[in-house]
Amino acid sequence: MPDLRNEVVEDRTNALAGKDHMGDMTRVQLTVLKIDHPFPTIARLTVRIHTEDPAAWSVPNVAVRLEVAEIEGHRPISRIYTIRRFDPETCEAEIDFVLHEGDSPAMLWLRAARPGTTALMIGPRPHFSPAFEAGKRIAILADETAIPAVLSILDAWPEGETAEAWIETADRAAFDELPRPRGVTLHHLPRAAQAPAGTTGALAAAARAAITDGNWTVWAAGERRDMREIRAVCAEHGIGREGQQIMGYWKLGMSSSEIDRHRLATYEALKARGVGLDNLSDADLDI
């Protein structure tokens, strides 16, 4: 077992446990019921969430922080995943893990997981849905780590809203599985199997080709550098922060623990200025 101590993120000011950060989230247990591999790039876990409040888990695009390793005397090592689908009757949920190389904390946890495995997680954290604004077109841009978020958003797509969505994945089947609500046009951005994720620039190129004026609101999630480029496209057309919901879900060559340290430092700086989590923008992280 690799030594994961360098993945610990210390929270010296206890900022993450405070009400401002936790909101209505709690620490709940999940039990793994089933592990499928619907496509070569994905492990799909069906889990039971042991919650007393299924309604809180029934909103689109909910994220959780799954505790994937324990280091004695320290905060657990955690990774963020999206609830792809949730059934409030049974409290069963699906979580898709994008498989990638290396002995990362999430991949190690996943390889050891079996039906019956339990874990703690913090959630539900409702994440962004597109901003539906009269007269504005909606662009959705996502790599495979954000396909579960897109699926959950499309499952609850409001009647009468229109959008264009660009999805980068090496797995055509993962794209084909997305729902097609009326009004949403989906475009597949194929990535060659041998090309590493986060290296093609295809999402940013799609954004650049499509967004040629300020009449858009943009929802995007994926590799951090791709997201930075998409923010630049927005800036070029005067699309301000209110018109953007853009989040870097991971960064090529950097562990999420390192991203979490940057996020925590940015959050602590905000708190020191007397402002809270609502003012923490992913765009403000220095990575």
Ligand SMILES: Cc1cc2nc3c(=O)[nH]c(=O)nc-3n(C[C@H](O)[C@H](O)[C@H](O)COP(=O)(O)OP(=O)(O)OC[C@H]3O[C@@H](n4cnc5c(N)ncnc54)[C@H](O)[C@@H]3O)c2cc1C
């Ligand atoms: C709100 C939110 C929701 C998310 N939802 C999902 C989801 O539903 N499914 C999902 O799979 N991911 C999702 N992610 C992304 C996931 O948290 C990261 O991919 C995370 O880095 C995985 O942790 P790890 O321990 O495997 O790798 P880390 O320890 O974080 O990183 C180790 C190495 O692996 C690389 N790496 C990490 N992820 C990938 C990847 N996807 N492809 C290639 N290389 C990678 C890193 O660049 C780094 O070099 C989400 C992230 C956020 C912020």
